[in-house]
Structures are given as structure tokens and as C-alpha cells.
Amino acid sequence: GAVVSQHPSWVICKSGTSVKIECRSLDFQATTMFWYRQFPKQSLMLMATSNEGSKATYEQGVEKDKFLINHASLTLSTLTVTSAHPEDSSFYICSEYQTTGTPGYTFGSGTRLTVV
């Protein structure tokens, strides 16, 4: 089946720095990428939807200037957490969607971000 490689799997950074998370499609081309955030013992909350070559669509309450999403190619999407603060500490997961096949969603393995 389809595989999405997400890196890094965990990262610790200082407050005020930026962190980039990458998701790569290894065996298919994905035009749509979803980015989720999951706080401890909570569900996944959709942050934004990105389509290759266009601007991402952010969910209500998600700051687009803080969470920069780039989907410049069909095989790579990135999420950059800018000027990170401790409250940004969370588990971030990407999911690619392909229109062919069912169910169509392939998830990355997630990135645990800890901001100190």
C-alpha cells in the first residue's frame, strides 16, 4: 500500500525557534495533504489542508502565519512551526489523500514536538 514518510519522529526545541516537519510520499503522488495536531489524550484536530501548488486552507482558529505549510511538489509537504512556544508542544501527523483507491488516506507516523 501507499507509504508516507514523516520526519522527524520527535524534536525538542527552544522557545522562539522554528521547526520544520516533512512528509514525503514514497510511492504515489498526492495532490492533497492534511495536517493534524493531537494533544495528549485527545483526538486529532485538523489544522489545515494543502493542495500541491496552491495555498493551504486553514481551519478556524489555526494561525496561518505561525504554522506555515508548503506543498511545492506532489511528493513533499512541509509544516513549519514558527516562533514555537511551549503551548505548541504536541503530536503532529500528516495524511495524504489520493482519489484513486479506497480508503484513500495514508498517515505519516507522526512527529512529537516538545518546546522548552
Added chain:
Amino acid sequence: GEDVEQSLFLSVREGDSSVINCTYTDSSSTYLYWYKQEPGAGLQLLTYIFSNMDMKQDQRLTVLLNKKDKHLSLRIADTQTGDSAIYFCAESGTGGGNKLTFGTGTQLKVEL
């Protein structure tokens, strides 16, 4: 917007059956999914069901869908300790740009 609810916690004995329930509000859901998440890990797709189906069975897993009541359930037969995890139901609707809406998650604990 869409709302997907699950009970928070379920405890069963090894060998028993587990039934995890989910209710949703979006009547336009096309597919409904069950995912498993182990501690510190990503999501593993367990099974899914198309909205025009009532039941789907896949080895130890049985999914029941009551579209009228917007109720989805996942039955795990012969539950093992390795089944201990958090289980999320999710639905994708036609009007949401194919995005998934996840349930609140059910923590399944399997005891010996």
C-alpha cells in the same frame, strides 16, 4: 460542523469481545473508518465501511453501521492484550473537501 462522539474508556478481559461505539452527525458521510493508535505512534487503519453498507467483517473485526441512527460500532472478537490501544472512528463527508473528522477516541484496556 461535523461532530463524532465515542465513549472514553473500555475495559475487557482477554478472550472476550470488545464493542466500541461511535455516533456521528454528518448525514452525508460517504465512508466511515476505524483507526488504532498505540502510545506514541501514528494511526493504523483497521477497517472502513461504505455508507450504503450495514455490516462488514474482516477476520476478528466486525463493523456495524446504522445509518438511520448515525451509529457505528466496532466489535473485536477474542480480544488480546495487543489490542490495547486508543481506537478512533472517523468519517469523511462529501462537503468537506475529503477531510476526515475524528471521534474523541476510546481507550481500550485488555486485562488478563
